[in-house]
Amino acid sequence: MSHNLFIPSNYKAVLSPQETEKAIMKIKDAFQRNLAFELDLARVTAPLFVETGTGINDDLNGIEKPVSFDVKDLGGTTAEIVQSLAKWKRVALAELGIPPGEGLYTDMNAIRPDETLGNVHSLYVDQWDWERTMTAEERNLDFLKWIVRKTYDVIRRVEKYICHEYQDLQPQLPEEIVFKHAEELEEEHPEFTPKERETEACRKHGAVFVIGIGANMPGGEPHDGRAPDYDDWSTPTVKGCKGLNGDILVYNPVLESAFELSSMGIRVDKEALRHQLKLAGEESREELYFHRSLLNDELPLSIGGGIGQSRLCMLYLQKAHIGEIQASLWPQEMREKCQQNGIFLL
Numbered sequence: 001m002s003h004n005l006f007i008p009s010n011y012k013a014v015l016s017p018q019e020t021e022k023a024i025m026k027i028k029d030a031f032q033r034n035l036a037f038e039l040d041l042a043r044v045t046a047p048l049f050v051e052t053g054t055g056i057n058d059d060l061n062g063i064e065k066p067v068s069f070d071v072k073d074l075g076g077t078t079a080e081i082v083q084s085l086a087k088w089k090r091v092a093l094a095e096l097g098i099p100p101g102e103g104l105y106t107d108m109n110a111i112r113p114d115e116t117l118g119n120v121h122s123l124y125v126d127q128w129d130w131e132r133t134m135t136a137e138e139r140n141l142d143f144l145k146w147i148v149r150k151t152y153d154v155i156r157r158v159e160k161y162i163c164h165e166y167q168d169l170q171p172q173l174p175e176e177i178v179f180k181h182a183e184e185l186e187e188e189h190p191e192f193t194p195k196e197r198e199t200e201a202c203r204k205h206g207a208v209f210v211i212g213i214g215a216n217m218p219g220g221e222p223h224d225g226r227a228p229d230y231d232d233w234s235t236p237t238v239k240g241c242k243g244l245n246g247d248i249l250v251y252n253p254v255l256e257s258a259f260e261l262s263s264m265g266i267r268v269d270k271e272a273l274r275h276q277l278k279l280a281g282e283e284s285r286e287e288l289y290f291h292r293s294l295l296n297d298e299l300p301l302s303i304g305g306g307i308g309q310s311r312l313c314m315l316y317l318q319k320a321h322i323g324e325i326q327a328s329l330w331p332q333e334m335r336e337k338c339q340q341n342g343i344f345l346l
Contacts, residue, residue: 004118005334007341008254011320014168017344023166024313024325030161031312032128034154036105039147041130044092046085046106052078055229055288056087067111081111084306086230087290089131090267094299103132108306119255119321120311122328131304139266139301141211141237144244145179147303148209148264152177152248155261155312162316169318173250174206181241182212182223194223198258202251208258212243214276228276229285231265235272254318261312264305270295321345 015023035041049069050056057066057080066080082088085108092104108129115121134143156173163169178201185197192200201208214226214233218240224247226233231245245265252259268276273294277283285291293299310325321338323330323345330338330345338345 004116004121005337006119006255006257006320007337007343008256008320011254011342013320013324013342013344014318015166017324017346019166020317020319020324023162023317026165027158027162027313027316028309031154031158031307031309032105034157035128035130035151035307038150038154039103039105039130039132040101041103041105041132042098044096044104044106046092046108046129047082047088048109049079049081050088052080053288055285055290056091057082065114067113082108083110083112084108084125084127085129086131086267086304086306089129089304090230090299090302091290091293093131093133093302094293098133098300100133100135100138100300103130103302103304105130107309117330117334120259120314122310122322122326124326124328126309126326127306128309129304129306131302133300134266134303136269136301138303139232139235139244139269141244144211144246144266144303145209148177148179148246148248151262151264151305151307152207152209155248158312159316166317169316172206172253172315177207177209177248178205179209179211181237181239182210182243182246183217183239183241185210185223186217186219190219195258197223198249199251202249202258207248207250209246209248211246212237212241213246213263215242215279228268228280228282229273229291230267231263232268232272232276233265234276234279250315252315254320259311259315260308261315262305262307264303266303267301268294269301270297 068080071077110125163171189197213224233243248262249258313325321343327346
C-alpha cells in the first residue's frame with residue numbers, strides 16, 4: 001500500500017497534534033459561517049443512511065458500492081450509508097420549499113469502502129454538502145462561474161483568518177481562480193493523464209476550476225468519472241466544450257500536486273437526466289423514486305456541491321496526510337512509514 005503514499009522531503013508539521021485539533025475547530029466554525037453567508041444557505045440536518053432502491057444515494061462515478069445493512073424493525077429493509085448527498089439535498093430543497101437564490105448546507109459524513117487509501121483519500125469522508133435553488137435562466141456557465149468565485153473567496157478568506165491565528169502558517173492561495181474546460185487541458189497536454197494536466201494547470205495558476213467532468217472529450221475518455229444523475233456534464237457550452245459542472249483545484253506545495261477541494265455543478269434538468277442516463281446505459285434508473293420525482297417536475301432546478309472539510313484543514317495547516325486531520329483506518333505499512341517520517345496519524 002505504500003505506493004499510494006507520498007512522503008514530502010524533510011517534512012515537519014507546523015502545528016503539534018494538540019494545536020492541530022484546536023485549529024480544526026476554528027477552521028470549521030469560520031468556514032461554514034462564511035459559506036452560509038455568501039451563498040445564502042441555512043443549515044439543515046442530514047441523514048447518515050438512506051433506504052436502498054430509492055435512487056437517492058450517490059454512486060459517485062458509477063462503480064463504488066455503499067456500505068449497507070438490514071433494519072430489523074422495518075421488516076428487514078436494507079439501508080445504505082450515504083456516499084454523498086447530491087440527490088438527497090435536492091429532495092430537501094423541494095420538501096422545505098426553499099426559493100431560488102437560497103439554499104441549504106449540512107455536515108455530510110460518509111463511508112467509501114472502495115476508496116484507494118493514501119495522502120488525500122480515506123475511508124471516512126467529511127464535507128460540507130450544499131445545494132441552492134436556481135431558475136431556468138441561471139442554467140449557464142456565467143452563473144456557475146459566479147458561484148465558483150464566491151466559494152473560492154470564502155476559501156481564501158478562511159485561509160487568511162487561520163494564518164492570522166497561527167503566525168507560523170503563511171497564505172498560499174492566489175487572489176483569483178482560473179477557469180479551464182477539461183477539453184482545453186486535454187488539447188494543451190494530450191500526452192498527460194488528466195491528473196497530470198490538473199497538476200500542470202495548478203502549478204501554473206495556483207487555483208483552477210476545471211469545467212466539464214463526466215463527458216467524453218475529443219480524445220475519447222472523460223476527464224474523470226461522474227454519475228449520470230446529479231451533475232449536468234453533457235450540455236454543450238462554448239467552443240465545442242460540454243458540461244455545467246467541475247472541480248475546484250489548488251496547488252498543494254506540501255504534496256507537490258493538484259489538490260481537489262470541491263466538486264460542484266449545476267444539476268441535471270429533465271432533458272439532461274434522460275440524455276445522460278442513455279449515454280451511461282442506465283435508462284432503468286428512470287423508475288427510481290428520485291428520478292421519477294425529477295421527471296415529474298417535483299424537484300426544483302438547483303446548483304450544489306461538496307467541500308472537503310479534512311482536505312481544507314490539510315491545506316490550511318500544511319499537513320502531508322489526511323490522517324493528521326481525521327481519525328480513520330490505514331494499512332499498517334502506511335502507518336509505520338508515516339511515523340518514520342514525522343507524520344502523526346490520529
